[in-house]
Amino acid sequence: MMASSPFLGPKRPFVKTIIIGAGFSGLAMGCKLKAVAKSDDFVIYDQADGAGGTWWANKYPGCGVDIPAVLYSLSFAPNPSFSRLFPKQKEILQYFNDVADRFDVTRHFCFNIRWERAYWQDESSTWLVEMKDLTSGQAFQHECSVLISAVGGVSIPNIPKLQGMDGFEGDIVHTARWKDDLALKNKDVVVIGNGSSASQLIPTIIKDAKSVTQFIRTPQHYMKSQDRAVGSLWTLLFRFVPGLLRLIRAATFLYLETSHAQFNLTRYGAEMRAKSLQLSDLYVRMTAPVKYWGLLTPAHDLGCKRRVFDNDNYLECLNRDNIHLTDDPIIAIEPRSVLTNSGLSYPADTIVFATGFSLSQFDSLLVGRYGYTREMHRKTYGTVEAFKTVAMAGFPNFFYILGPHSGKGHTSTLYAAENFVDLILRVTKPIFEGKASSVEVKFAAEQRFHFEIQGALKNTVFTGLCNSWYIDGKTGKNWFIYPWNSLILWFSTHFGGGSDWTYNYNTRTKANGFHFGILSVSTTVTILLLGRILLALVGTNKT
The missing domain is CATH 3.50.50.60 (FAD/NAD(P)-binding domain)
Structure with a gap:
């Protein structure tokens, strides 16, 4: 029927x-x-x-x-x-x-x-x-x-509704709806969100922007990058040595699988999370400025939210003079700025939502x-x-x-x-x-x-x-x-x-x-x- x-x-x-x-x-x-x-x-x-x-x-x-x-x-x-x-x-x-x-x-x-x-x-x-x-x-x-x-x-894209958005005179964009012709050079940029998208975006635009103000809600666990270039020799070996690429794939699979146990609520899982948390905290303290440590230290258990793998050196870029990180909530958007709960106003030519999906x-x-x-x-x-x-x-x-x-x-x-x-x-x-x-x-x-x-x-x-x-x-x-x-x-x-x-x-x-x-x-x-x-x-x- x-x-x-x-x-x-x-x-x-x-x-x-x-x-x-x-x-x-x-x-x-x-x-x-x-x-x-x-x-x-x-x-x-x-x-x-x-x-x-x-x-x-x-x-x-x-x-x-x-x-x-x-x-x-x-x-x-x-x-x-x-x-x-x-x-x-x-x-x-x-x-x-x-x-x-x-x-x-x-x-x-x-x-x-x-x-x-x-x-x-x-x-x-x-x-x-x-x-x-x-x-x-x-x-x-x-x-x-x-x-x-x-x-x-x-x-x-998940785009929060904020008071005054319709009256903003600059560009508003979500990371999942990026405009190819969006120019950020010498612009005051506001980035809302601090997940993986924001940690990849900010290091890429920070050199051109006049300023970047990032608004966060909940701190994340950041893990040090393991990224590196694949050399031409490895590319040749992957192409012409039978089975090598599949062998590397299998080894990578097993290596990543060893981390699964750390998400279990067992003694062994807790020990693994403690080690990973120690590495994350150490990475933050060795890389980010002291004034932001509190905003980069989560209260929740590691793994409760998706970890951020810092392949673009986001924490390093927080040392630049033209970036500001805050958890002061935005209460309204004005024609050329954003207004926060504390009464502060931050200049904004472009607002980027990195707020997930x-x-x-x-x-x-x-x-x-x-x-x-x-x-x-x-x-x-x-x-x-x-x-x-x-x-x-x-x-x-x-x-x-x-x-x-x-x-x-x-x-x-x-x-x-x-x-x-x-x-x-x-x-x-x-x-x-x-x-x-x-x-x-x-x-x-x-x-x-x-x-x-x-x-x-x-x-x-x-x-x-x-x-x-x-x-x-x-x-x-x-x-x-x-x-x-x-x-x-x-x-x-x-x-x-x-x-x-x-x-x-x-x-x-x-x-x-x-x-x-x-x-x-x-x-x-x-x-x-x-x-x-x-x-x-x-x-x-x-x-």
């Missing part, structure tokens, strides 16, 4: 798969639909006017990645040509476009199209999706068998079986939720990539995205083979996963004890973090779990025609060895 759907506009021809989001998640899904599902019948919609997701949206000066590039890349498309350990936005976007072209995904992109709503049609086992062409303003319908949300959370990727109307909506589902669990981060009971053939609880605070987002793509392809295999028309996670399985993940989160620092975007502001629950290590993530997305799903098989197709697979002896031995290696690296967690 389909709820009433007052759709407007024409209907486009049926397509097997609709992917919403042309970032890395959508790209990975498109590449693997071709390679694994042997399906070329898909479209990737995005409301932006170009592909790349967050790397298309964020073009501010200094924008870059804070995960080593060897791991911030797709496993099936290693890149030997990155110029730095932590490359900047242009290189990441160029890599993205190269992969899209190489795997023939570029022609599947469709831009300036916004997803408005979608309704499940039980009688045909399809989704009817309403889209809006942002160029023409026209709405249209598109029907598909499989609907995938690859909408990320770091592309739609609007987490609106779960807001589009989604109506599943019997009129059950995504908002009803959210109320059922008290927060946004999905089984193994990818699926919801009551919403057949609908999947998230980087959905609720998919975030990793210590390693590559792309690693996580690829694992979730693999899980979706395993689950939908009977659909692409023509054996089934729909698949849906069982309610009991989703409910079990919800209690497991909420229980695991209680044993980590990722709780509501600090003001973090990890926390659902409506409920105080963490909606973002995946609390287990990356080996568990890989295992849980590649093996077992067949009984958690229910299929609507086509006529003459046996219900047991699809198997999630049995672990071979070699696979089991490999998993055990990897577990032993990880335990040796991180030590034993002691409560």
Whole structure:
């Protein structure tokens, strides 16, 4: 049964798969639909006017990645040509476009199209999706068998509403909506925010600006940079020595994975956090001026908020005469200045919001079986939720990539995205083979996963004890973090779990025609060895 759907506009021809989001998640899904599902019948919609997701949206000066590039890349498309350990936005976007072209995904992109709503049609086992062409303003319908949300959370800007903004005579810009022609030379610049974006932006503009005044709310934990150039010799070796780049990638993965234990509320985790905190405090005191130490020393536990990796020497630039750091709240914006709570006024030709992103990727109307909506589902669990981060009971053939609880605070987002793509392809295999028309996670399985993940989160620092975007502001629950290590993530997305799903098989197709697979002896031995290696690296967690 389909709820009433007052759709407007024409209907486009049926397509097997609709992917919403042309970032890395959508790209990975498109590449693997071709390679694994042997399906070329898909479209990737995005409301932006170009592909790349967050790397298309964020073009501010200094924008870059804070995960080593060897791991911030797709496993099936290693890149030997990155110029730095932590490359900047242009290189990441160029890599993205190269992969899209190489795997023939570029022609599947469709831009300036916004997803408005979608309704499940039980009688045909399809989704009817309403889209809006942002160029023409026209709405249209598109029907598909499989609907995938690859909408990320770091592309739609969060811009606070401040008194007097409409009367400001200069430029107001968000880091995720940077203007290419914005001139900051000899300008008084106000930067609001002190997360990763601000720490990358300020060192890049400080030499040209007349002054930079930075307003912060909550101090961050700053970690010393490990960035360096990748020399031409290494580039040649990566290109021509078989397996070297993959070996470095594996070593980087294991190295980053050793830091996962520090986020657990165990004695060993506390010891690791204490060491990291000591290094962070030492870095602040050796680099930043004494007058700012109080503004650079957080009261919250390390890891409660995302750490800032100082690859652009932000703390060093605080020693310059033309920068001022304050936590005096802004109460109003005047035509050429900002007014603070203490009564001070700071000159401003340009105001830059480095205030993060609007987490609106779960807001589009989604109506599943019997009129059950995504908002009803959210109320059922008290927060946004999905089984193994990818699926919801009551919403057949609908999947998230980087959905609720998919975030990793210590390693590559792309690693996580690829694992979730693999899980979706395993689950939908009977659909692409023509054996089934729909698949849906069982309610009991989703409910079990919800209690497991909420229980695991209680044993980590990722709780509501600090003001973090990890926390659902409506409920105080963490909606973002995946609390287990990356080996568990890989295992849980590649093996077992067949009984958690229910299929609507086509006529003459046996219900047991699809198997999630049995672990071979070699696979089991490999998993055990990897577990032993990880335990040796991180030590034993002691409560």
